[in-house]
Amino acid sequence: MNIRSRGDKWFDAMNVCIMLVVVALTIAPFWFALVGSFNQGLDYMRGGIYFWPRTFTLSNYKTVFADHxxxxxxxxxxxxxxxxxxxxxxxxxxxxxxxxxxxxxxxxxxxxxxxxxxxxxxxxxxxxxxxxxxxxxxxxxxxxxxxxxxxxxxxxxxxxxxxxxxxxxxxxxxxxxxxxxxxxxxxxxxxxxxxxxxxxxxxxxxxxxxxxxxxxTTKDALEPVQLFLMRIVTDSSEAMKFGEQAASVMPEEAKQISPETLKLAMMMATTAPILVIYPFLQKYFVKGVLIGSVKG
Missing domain, CATH: 1.10.3720.10 (MetI-like)
Structure with a gap:
């Protein structure tokens, strides 16, 4: 029978605490971006939104996907x-x-x-x-x-x-x-x-x-979604221009959005596909790297 000492238990407890902190720090940016993307634009500018939307809306995502x-x-x-x-x-x-x-x-x-x-x-x-x-x-x-x-x-x-x-x-x-x-x-x-x-x-x-x-490349036809996102996130004028173009198509949504919430919605829209696919391939990722390195 394997009897664990008090030192082993403290070591395990410290490992769990450290991993929880690492997980929290890793998830926090995604969660804050997700919460902001579902919040009404002008209300988001007031600040104080961290754990859940204060004024829930889908206008940010509607605006993002209104532009072809x-x-x-x-x-x-x-x-x-x-x-x-x-x-x-x-x-x-x-x-x-x-x-x-x-x-x-x-x-x-x-x-x-x-x-x-x-x-x-x-x-x-x-x-x-x-x-x-x-x-x-x-x-x-x-x-x-x-x-x-x-x-x-x-x-x-x-x-x-x-x-x-x-x-x-x-x-x-x-x-x-x-x-x-x-x-x-x-x-x-x-x-x-x-x-x-x-x-x-x-x-x-x-x-x-x-x-x-x-x-x-200089052609707009070759622009990938991450380059499109980079322009929107790094240049507020591009975000405002993007929002104005979408608002002209969907004027009823114009009052619900802001450049910041549009950026967050764009970030989540471009990140979501790879986040959805990764869990299904993670087991192959871990197994493949371990086999490929250990058996060499």
Whole structure:
């Protein structure tokens, strides 16, 4: 029978208290933004709203979704998230599988070159000039191609691929399977947790990304929802302009909103999708990272 000492109990109690504080500090900003987004605009400007709306209204969200610009921004973000995540996982997995094979000629040299890029970065201006020469500026592919490969994600996948018994691959080769067939029908089904973890990493990145669109595109048609949100949040005049445009379509809602509550509603609208999806993928995220790191 395991008898816990008083010191162990105090240690557990302190851990629980610390974690509760961390959780509270993490949730508080989201909760305050959520409460403010459901509060009447002018009433919110008076202050003193922390735990629940003082004057409940849906006008902020009605105003946000009354402007069709946000729908196109969501379309750009969803498109880049789906395409970018799929290509990132596929390309990184292919490279990781090749790097995990001991028979690959020049494998160590390739690995040194890849690791070098993790510590030394060319910089923004060389990247801009490179994308310009490749014709990627103001093109949707500038949001996809530069993110197709990650050395860190490749290392995680490679460490898992190395843990797969060599006898399984050799038996497949004896049966006449080629490298691509082995990779698609044998390796990938065994690495679903790692693939799901990498997909979650990439998906969250693409959903939250806006700096690449800000620096390498000037077309409104390529504006993702996070860049749209950044303009509204950082520039009060943009928020007022957005509210006036929506109010002209929905004049009955104009008295219920303010630039601040519009910003909060926009923040919640752009954050909600990833918050809803993440809990369903969290188990794959934890399992995939642990397997990929421990088995290496």
């Amino acid at each position: 610009t946000i729908y196109h921004a969501f379309f750009v973000t969803i498109s880049r998230t789906l395409a970018g995540t799929a290509l990132h996982v596929a390309f990184t997995a292919l490279v990781a599988y090749g790097m995990s094979r001991k028979a690959l000629a020049g494998r160590n040299a390739y690995l040194v070159i890849m690791l070098f890029t993790m510590f030394f970065y060319g910089g923004l201006i060389p990247n801009y000039l490179l994308y310009k020469e490749l014709g990627l500026l103001n093109h949707f592919l500038v949001l996809i191609i530069p993110t197709m490969f990650s050395v860190w994600d490749m290392i995680i996948m490679m460490s898992f691929f190395r843990s797969i018994p060599e006898q399984i691959i050799e038996s497949a080769k004896i049966d006449g399977a080629g490298e691509y067939r082995i990779f698609l029908q044998l390796i990938l089904p065994l690495t679903k947790p790692v693939l799901a973890a990498i997909a979650l990493f990439s998906g969250v990145y693409h959903w939250n990304a806006y700096t690449d669109a800000l620096m390498f």
